[in-house]
Amino acid sequence: MxxxxxxxxxxxxxxxxxxxxxxxxxxxxxxxxxxxxxxxxxxxxxxxxxxxxxxxxxxxxxxxxxxxxxxxxxxxxxxxxxxxxxxxxxxxxxxxxxxxxxxxxxxxxxxxxxxxxxxxxxxxxxxxxxxxxxxxxxxxxxxxxxxxxxxxxxxxxxxxxxxDEGGEVAGAADIAAPPAASPEMVGRAARILRSGESTVLFLAGASLRAGPLAQARRIAEATGARIMAPTSNARIERGAERHRVERLPYVIDLALAALKDVRHMILVGAPEPVGFFAYPGKPGRLLPPEAQLHVLTRAEQDGPLALEQLADALDAPPAGVPAPAARPEPARGKVTSEAVGRTLAALMPDNAIVVDESVSFGRAFYAETVDAPSHDWLQLTGGAIGEGLPLATGAAIAAPDRRVITMQADGSALFTVQALWTQARERLDVTTVILANRKYAILLGELASVGANPGRTALDMLDLSNPDLDWVGIANGFGVEAAQAQNMEEFADLMATANNRKGPFVIELII
Amino acid sequence: MxxxxxxxxxxxxxxxxxxxxxxxxxxxxxxxxxxxxxxxxxxxxxxxxxxxxxxxxxxxxxxxxxxxxxxxxxxxxxxxxxxxxxxxxxxxxxxxxxxxxxxxxxxxxxxxxxxxxxxxxxxxxxxxxxxxxxxxxxxxxxxxxxxxxxxxxxxxxxxxxxxDEGGEVAGAADIAAPPAASPEMVGRAARILRSGESTVLFLAGASLRAGPLAQARRIAEATGARIMAPTSNARIERGAERHRVERLPYVIDLALAALKDVRHMILVGAPEPVGFFAYPGKPGRLLPPEAQLHVLTRAEQDGPLALEQLADALDAPPAGVPAPAARPEPARGKVTSEAVGRTLAALMPDNAIVVDESVSFGRAFYAETVDAPSHDWLQLTGGAIGEGLPLATGAAIAAPDRRVITMQADGSALFTVQALWTQARERLDVTTVILANRKYAILLGELASVGANPGRTALDMLDLSNPDLDWVGIANGFGVEAAQAQNMEEFADLMATANNRKGPFVIELII
CATH class of the missing domain: 3.40.50.970 (Thiamin diphosphate (ThDP)-binding fold, Pyr/PP domains)
Structure with a gap:
């Protein structure tokens, strides 16, 4: 061999x-x-x-x-x-x-x-x-x-x-289970939660699945703690009948405001919250200086088990299943972040996988979809744009019986646009929404955040409209059917059609 | 500031x-x-x-x-x-x-x-x-x-x-001229060249421009030495009225055959010739074991000056300007590497820049264009596919009065296809020929070279035809006009049209 x-x-x-x-x-x-x-x-x-x-x-x-x-x-x-x-x-x-x-x-x-x-x-x-x-x-x-x-x-x-000849097959290697939180840390976290001081459970990784979120909800209901997650996460199980988790906002001033009254943060597999970038005159660490950090579990430890142990230590009663809210109707009229999020909530099939690389335009999507049917929410975790289309491709290979819906910023999509061909070749059930603002919109925001005042040269460097990219042509060229939507009515029609057919489809939504 | x-x-x-x-x-x-x-x-x-x-x-x-x-x-x-x-x-x-x-x-x-x-x-x-x-x-x-x-x-x-404030502008830094070859090395090279033993001048870098190639020709005509270059080079000035330089073949057996009688190789800014990859049972060093290597100049030294000094040391008379050969007619009929090379030679404008990332299909292009009007030939130097379209883009920015013609393998083009948009935005005079064989053809050759015998799974991994890529659609999507050619007549028509218009154009040539 x-x-x-x-x-x-x-x-x-x-x-x-x-x-x-x-x-x-x-x-x-x-x-x-x-x-x-x-x-x-x-x-x-x-x-x-x-x-x-x-x-x-x-x-x-x-x-x-x-x-x-x-x-x-x-x-x-x-x-x-x-x-x-x-x-x-x-x-x-x-x-x-x-x-x-x-x-x-x-x-x-x-x-x-x-x-x-x-x-x-x-x-x-x-x-x-x-x-x-x-x-x-x-x-x-x-x-x-x-x-x-x-x-x-x-x-x-x-x-x-x-x-070379002489290969030797190795058998299955042992995989160690993640280490449990120390009982001391569970006990300490319980004491903090009982103190009545403003406390956030800051969850990441496996603790953002439905089971551990229900444990976190037990803790929150028994103690008044808030449940939060970092801005970007690998996978959150959410939607109707699942327990909610608030995400830390990306925009620095909103993030600081969200944490300003926090006195204790208990980290469950999450890192300390810090700014995505530094900004002149703003802090890098987002917690108030007087807040205390406590590590219940590090990333490599068993966060879900620790949440259960902590809830038990608090004698917290089980959290009920959240009552399903009325599902929204598709939005009409002007194309806004809220409207697109609402239509997504209205039209996503049960058990969908949403891949969110919507960057600047998509900031309302998460809130608008909280009462959508149960689904998974996958995000760009490292800030290196160009992962949405590949991430959706891999998720669809992993879960062939589920619809994947990719909410994709246009500038970012261009980094790995070749993924569309693999979606066509493997006949993957992926609906891709290209959010076509034809600019690096987030950079215009960042220019303002750092106090720079752009002129013609700078604006040209952030502009993707000369020439306009034709996403229908590009998608077709890679073997994927596509159509353009210019308003919410057209978007809803295309989203409903795309989600109900086999194979990939690209919707270019002009925003 | x-x-x-x-x-x-x-x-x-x-x-x-x-x-x-x-x-x-x-x-x-x-x-x-x-x-x-x-x-x-x-x-x-x-x-x-x-x-x-x-x-x-x-x-x-x-x-x-x-x-x-x-x-x-x-x-x-x-x-x-x-x-x-x-x-x-x-x-x-x-x-x-x-x-x-x-x-x-x-x-x-x-x-x-x-x-x-x-x-x-x-x-x-x-x-x-x-x-x-x-x-x-x-x-x-x-x-x-x-x-x-x-x-x-x-x-x-x-x-x-x-x-931060407090920036300090620095003035122009000194740039040292490249060091000259040592007189001892020039003298030693002259002695070897006078010995009558089979000798190759192996040129790279700046020595592949028209001036130093004329000096190398003086040496060759005076001594019978061969003039060769590595398989892939940053830029060769060539075509009618310029002195020719033979390139080492890519295919290992052809390369070994080309060098089998060599007794001395004089390196002028070039590395020793080695195989692009290792192959079972074949040598990695391409010169015969008995051949001697001599370094006239290292890459950072002044190769063109050394060639002139060496020609003078040999008292070699000036090399005449080569008589221009008859320019070929565009090829007709079946699409072959030779036919495409001939049409390229027939239709490239004076002073064109040819970017060659043709990989497997283009192996006849270099020989077929030897009598084309004078032009520059740019290649993929590091073997990392996906440089043709960007290279052409930068060359066109550098030389706005010259036509750039990119001979581009389809599989490789996909790695950096986004370059087409920059060509459209900057209105660059670039003709791109996509050589569409719809497979990773070079890998089929490499599979054979290493003795592997591909089955269905392996062949699928080297196949780009499911679905076919539509290059006209992709180019249009990025803002570049495009058309498809299925035979040599259509190719010649499109090549003539593309080369005579302003701005970029893509020809998808089905091969």
Whole structure:
């Protein structure tokens, strides 16, 4: 057995059955091994950032890693921005990066690059296999590393260790359960919550699923604590009959206002709230100076269990199922953030997955959809724009029986527009709404926030209207049907049609 | 004056007047400063890989650096693949990368990344300015570093050093001329050339311009030496009335055959020839073991001067101007690599710039165009596919009075397809020929080269035909006119039309 076959068999033995790939020369034996060993679904991407963003979306919906297959240092580099987002989402992922043969690397052929150097900043684990007999063992270690914590593992495979004979399959590696919160911390959190002082439970990661949110609601109802989440989150289970969680606003002044009366913040897998950027004359830490931070669980600990233990420690009664509110009607008239959010709430099917890379225009979407049917809400976690379309692609592969609806800013969509082709190829049930304001609108806001006063040159740099992008043409070119909406009535018609058909559809909404 | 203004004024004082930009929040003061200080032309890109590839094309045609403007670590990451190519092209470039404020970075906000860590592998020089008073000095040092050697300089600017007051403009930094070859090496090369043993002059970089190629021809005619260049080169001046240079073939067996009788290779700014990849059972070094390597000039030395000195040392008479051959007629009938090359030779205007990212299909283009009107030939130097469209964009900005013709493989074009929009926005005279074979054809060849035997799964991973990409639709969507050609007659008609109109045009050639 060659190294490539030992790799494929080891990945399968360790529960990896999906691979998002943009292969190159150095991965040819891996590609060939996929023929020999059935069981791994390969999804082709036309750009590496699509592959890594899709693997992120897949992991958010399955809680297990997909593999990516990338080609040498530059291929990895094209995937780094979405690996950055995935790292911030704390998802498991295993990158397989083909590279120059071990004995060829010293010759510095043109495609030779510092693959490890580029991988390390986004990898919790990074290793280059240097002998064929090590490939299986290294692959198992990569999956183990990805699933313990969880995080991103990057395994770099020189071509000769793939084609050499002598591969050895490694069995399933042990995956440690996340450590529990210490009883002392649970007890301390209970005392703080009983104090009556203004307290926020600040939740992230697995604690934003429906079960732990119900535990958090028990605590809130028993103590008056607020339940909040960071501005951007990997996945929130929400909608009708689920317990709400408020998100910290992105805009710095709104975030400061939201936290101004807080005296205690209990972190459950979340980091301390800080500004997305620094702004002249504004604080970076968003809590008032007199507020105290308490860590119930760090990100790698078991937040859901800690919430249950804390609720029990408080003798909090169970939280009831929230009464379903009346579902809104689709909005009419002018295209506003509120109107689009309301129509989304009115028309999303049960159990949808909403991918939100709406950036500036979408700030009302979350509030407007609180009473929509139960759904998952996936966001850009690392601020590296261009993850919406890939994230939706991976989520749709992970959950083929659910509709994915992507609320996508136009400027950001352009970074990874190639994802549309993969959606067409795999016939994924994805409705993409391109929010076409034809500018980098968020930057106009940021220019104002930092006190800059833009002139013609500056405004030109933030303007995407010369020429206008034709999203219907672009989507069609990539094999996806599309149509344009210029008002809320047309938008509602298209959204209803798109959500009820098989396969992908793009709605260009002029905003 | 704030730091951003000191940066802009320093760049101008150091001869930088063009900036390829995809700005973000952390660059807002730089963008605002461009309003205050006229003189820098800003070219907006929708993706960072377009900006870095365009800066490479600009530098190849002007021999001076453009600036790029990129946003934080992930924005830089999106530009790395083409920075890798630019590094292999040995062009000067100055990257300005905005980043988190110095005092905000420790808070690890979501967009915080290891910007320096990602920059270093592709940067000859890399620095983060940490105080406003240092910005001007650091910017001048960056330009100096980029122009001395030349290479890529990356200056990382935290947002606060841009907005703080106290900026100091730095004047023009000294740029050292490239060092001359040692007289001993010139004398040794002359002795080898006089020996009568089979000798190759292996030229790269500036030695591939028309003047030094005429000097190399003097040497060849006096001594019988062969003149060769690496497989991929930043820029070759060629065509009718210029002296020819043979390129080393890409395919390993052809390359070995081309060099099998060589006894001496004299390197003039070129590296030793090695295989692009390793292949089982084939050597990595391409010269026969008994051949001797001699370094006349290293890449950073003055190759053109050394060639002139060497020709003089040999008392070689001047090389005549080659007699112009008859220009071919456009090809008819079946679409082959030779036919497309011939039509290109027949229809390219005088003084065109040809950007060649034709990958597998274009292997006859170079030979077929040897008697075309004089032109420049630009290639993908680092093997990171997706540079053709950006390279053409930057070359067209650098040389607005010349036609750029991009011979572009379809799979590779998809990595940076957003460049078409910049071509439309800037009304650049670029003819793009998309060579649409609807597969990763080179990988099918590489699969065979490494002895792998592809089955259904493997073939699916190399296939771009499900669904077919519609390049006319994609180009139109990005604002560029386009049409499809299915045979050589249609191709010739479109090529003639495209080359004679203003602005960009895309020809999808079905191959």
């Amino acid at each position: 060659n190294g490539a076959e030992s790799l494929v068999r080891t990945l399968l033995a360790n529960g990896i059955d999906t691979c998002f790939a943009n292969p190159g020369t150095s991965e040819m034996h891996f590609v060939a091994a996929l023929d020999q060993v059935p069981g791994i679904r390969c999804v082709l991407a036309l750009f590496e950032g699509v592959a890594t963003g899709a693997a992120d979306g897949y992991a958010r919906m399955t809680d297990k890693p997909a593999a990516t297959l990338l080609h040498c240092g530059p291929g990895l580099a094209n995937g780094l921005a979405n690996l950055h987002n995935a790292q911030r989402a704390r998802v498991p992922m295993v990158n397989i990066v083909g590279d120059q043969a071990t004995y060829h690397r010293p010759l510095d052929a043109p495609l030779t690059a510092d693959t490890e150097g580029w991988a390390r900043p986004v990898s919790a684990w990074c290793r280059t296999s240097t002998a064929v007999a090590a490939v299986g063992r290294d692959a198992a270690a990569a999956v183990q590393a990805a699933r313990t914590a969880p995080g991103i593992a990057t395994l770099i495979l020189p071509s000769d260790v793939c084609w | 704030n730091g951003a203004e000191s940066l802009v004024r320093t760049l101008l004082a150091n001869g930088i007047d063009t900036c390829f930009a995809n700005p973000g929040t952390s660059e807002m003061h730089f963008v605002a400063a461009l309003d205050q200080v006229p003189g820098i032309r800003c070219v907006l890109a929708l993706f960072e890989g377009v900006a870095t590839g365009a800066a490479d094309g600009y530098a190849r045609m002007t021999d001076k650096p453009a600036a790029t403007l990129l946003h934080c670590g992930p924005g830089l990451a999106n530009g790395l693949a083409n920075l890798h190519n630019a590094q292999r092209a040995r062009v000067p470039m100055v990257n300005i990368v905005g980043d988190q404020a110095t005092y905000h970075r420790p808070l690890d906000a979501p967009l915080t990344a290891d910007t320096e860590g990602w920059a270093r592998p592709v940067s000859a020089w890399c620095r983060t300015s940490t105080a406003v008073a240092a910005v001007g000095r650091d910017a001048a040092a960056a330009v100096q570093a980029a122009r001395t050697a030349p290479g890529i300089a990356t200056l990382i600017l935290p947002s606060d050093v841009c907005w």
